Amino acid sequence: MRGGFLAAVSAAILAAAVFIGVSQATSAPGSDSVDFPPNLPVSALPVVALSAEQQTQFNNLLTADTSAQFGITSDSYAHARLLTTTSAGPLYAIPGTNGQCLVLWPAASCGDIGLGEASVALYIPNPAGDYLVGGGILASSSASASVVGNDGSRTGATPIPGGFTISESQAVVPGPNVTTEVD
16 A cells, blocks of 8 residues: 555656756746747637646656647646637647647647647547537637548538637547648
């Protein structure tokens, strides 16, 4: 029992050390804030307060390498936005100094709209496992998104403030070749 407790405490300390190290290593010089660029529609959504537990879970999910690549810092979590709530849970948008990440527990997706990507999207199976749910952020509020299924069929995503979403009612079947197209 005591050994298990010490292992859990050691793992928590290590996770916190990694989180702090990544946070300090990826902050932009002279910058004390990480937020979405004002030209991205998601920036207009209200900031949500993530619990310390959520921040740790998201940080562990993204990994140190991904956090470093996209500039996700502890300040990023202070500027998170709730994009939508799906049947699988809330879909959060997290800003970084080098891109953006989406988290729909237990999955994450990152990209950089600033480097010409038209969207960053994340889809996971619904609780029943038969259809995908999720959404994404777009570079422009005038853009629209479609989800292309494994069979090549296109399903128009539902526009929402800050991006788009899909739900079970759109009947997108999970599979390895599901993609997003932006018009």
